[in-house]
Amino acid sequence: MLSKTQSKYIRSLALQKFREEKQSYLAEGEKIVAEWLQSDEKIEYIVGLEDWITLQAPLIRKHPEALLIKVTEDELKQISTLQQPNKALLVVKRQPQKPLIHINDWCLALDGIRDPGNMGTILRIADWFGISYVFCSPDCVDALSPKVVQAAMGAHLRVTVYETDLPALIKSSSLPAYAAVLGGDNVYQLNAPEKGIIIIGNEAKGISKEIIDLAKYNITIPRLGGAESLNAGVSAGILCALLLGK
Amino acid sequence: MLSKTQSKYIRSLALQKFREEKQSYLAEGEKIVAEWLQSDEKIEYIVGLEDWITLQAPLIRKHPEALLIKVTEDELKQISTLQQPNKALLVVKRQPQKPLIHINDWCLALDGIRDPGNMGTILRIADWFGISYVFCSPDCVDALSPKVVQAAMGAHLRVTVYETDLPALIKSSSLPAYAAVLGGDNVYQLNAPEKGIIIIGNEAKGISKEIIDLAKYNITIPRLGGAESLNAGVSAGILCALLLGK
Numbered sequence A, B: 001m002l003s004k005t006q007s008k009y010i011r012s013l014a015l016q017k018f019r020e021e022k023q024s025y026l027a028e029g030e031k032i033v034a035e036w037l038q039s040d041e042k043i044e045y046i047v048g049l050e051d052w053i054t055l056q057a058p059l060i061r062k063h064p065e066a067l068l069i070k071v072t073e074d075e076l077k078q079i080s081t082l083q084q085p086n087k088a089l090l091v092v093k094r095q096p097q098k099p100l101i102h103i104n105d106w107c108l109a110l111d112g113i114r115d116p117g118n119m120g121t122i123l124r125i126a127d128w129f130g131i132s133y134v135f136c137s138p139d140c141v142d143a144l145s146p147k148v149v150q151a152a153m154g155a156h157l158r159v160t161v162y163e164t165d166l167p168a169l170i171k172s173s174s175l176p177a178y179a180a181v182l183g184g185d186n187v188y189q190l191n192a193p194e195k196g197i198i199i200i201g202n203e204a205k206g207i208s209k210e211i212i213d214l215a216k217y218n219i220t221i222p223r224l225g226g227a228e229s230l231n232a233g234v235s236a237g238i239l240c241a242l243l244l245g246k
Helices: A004-012 A016-022 A030-038 A050-055 A057-061 A073-079 A116-128 A146-152 A166-172 A209-214 A232-243 B004-012 B016-022 B030-038 B050-055 B057-061 B073-079 B116-128 B146-152 B166-172 B209-214 B232-243
Strands: A024-028 A043-048 A067-070 A088-093 A107-111 A133-136 A160-163 A177-186 A197-201 A217-220 B024-028 B043-048 B067-070 B088-093 B107-111 B133-136 B160-163 B177-186 B197-201 B217-220
Touching: A004 A016, A004 A043, A004 A073, A004 A088, A016 A024, A024 A030, A024 A146, A030 A043, A030 A057, A030 A088, A043 A050, A043 A073, A050 A057, A050 A067, A073 A088, A107 A116, A107 A166, A116 A133, A116 A146, A116 A232, A116 B232, A166 A197, A166 A209, A177 A209, A177 A232, A197 A232, A232 B116, A232 B232, B004 B016, B004 B043, B004 B073, B004 B088, B016 B024, B024 B030, B024 B146, B030 B043, B030 B057, B030 B088, B043 B050, B043 B073, B050 B057, B050 B067, B107 B116, B107 B166, B116 B133, B116 B146, B116 B232, B166 B197, B166 B209, B177 B209, B177 B232, B197 B232
Parallel strands: A043 A067, A107 A133, A107 A197, A133 A160, A177 A197, A177 A217, B043 B067, B107 B133, B107 B197, B133 B160, B177 B197, B177 B217
Antiparallel strands: A024 A088, A043 A088, B024 B088, B043 B088
């Protein structure tokens, strides 16, 4: 049974303002909830239907710190951000941002990615290719928004997302930056590319001029047909596949 | 001014049943509408705000066959499928499906792609890589649904989408089929791959066993990290980039 205060609190986490104020976010859907319960994340609330709670009892017991709340389908619907509410929902405490260590392997940097689906897809790509760090400019969509968490399919548990000033990051790093642009050098012609920072730009405006100028390489996936551009998530996937896939 | 009958007709085209019955579909949003007006597609209605109509008069004149309807923002909102209705909307006549010619170049085949965003993204990828034909199994989402048209960004004007029986297509084609699976052969180890049919499977179930068995190659993008899978659109983009990009 969900109290009014709990319901109001959980619903507020759909908004970035409250996620930041409360330092918490939502994880929803059976598969995602199960992944989070298997992890060492600090769970604040475990909210679920009765049959789901029975079934997942062993996983739930792994989190004695969490408040377990049994709800009806109607109650879950009221607090869910999904169009088709699932069986369970978690409120998770944000991890404090760790101090940035020296990066010495492939990483991604996102300059103004606004679409939550793209952000989630890119985190999932990072997770697939074993990329540990994704750097986000301050104008990126919040990586802990419910839609991003949905689309990332658990990537948050393995990929560290840093909000940071990208020009400063590039200037301070010993790794070269690869800016994904239209009309740059053919990415297929880079021979044995050195490890670096792959930069993906905003869906409409691309990468800011300052960052393009700072990047050692301006690279392009050559267009063979008529489309004006590729989706940001797809571009990120292709560049990871071409630069570091094997 | 939009009549009730026109409004009802346009709104009905949000549904596949009526798109098939009327052999028409919607194209919305300023950029997409401009692309369609520049094409030779047969436009039935051009619906727009007054200032948009004034601005686009030269393009609109290219389509004397179309009925031009001036609407208010409120009227456009009522018929639009977009959350943020734009300035214009078209009703376009479907082209009759051309008889299938002999295919002799790279093409894509989609086995049960259900998500309109994925379908649109894949058509946009085909358009980028100059792939002329995308074959869809009958259980794919309708490629002319408004969300697909939005996500494909004009690909429909350059890429031909065929609904067809995929096993029959593979059996009758002289090209090899490449099935994208988990746990197949490393796609990076295909040396100078021969032109063929790249098959992408359903978001949850993948490719049906019958089709996997018919495919000459079962290929995989090797996973270097922890994600369980890649998004269908991203996989399609990576495979196109690795197999035919240059």
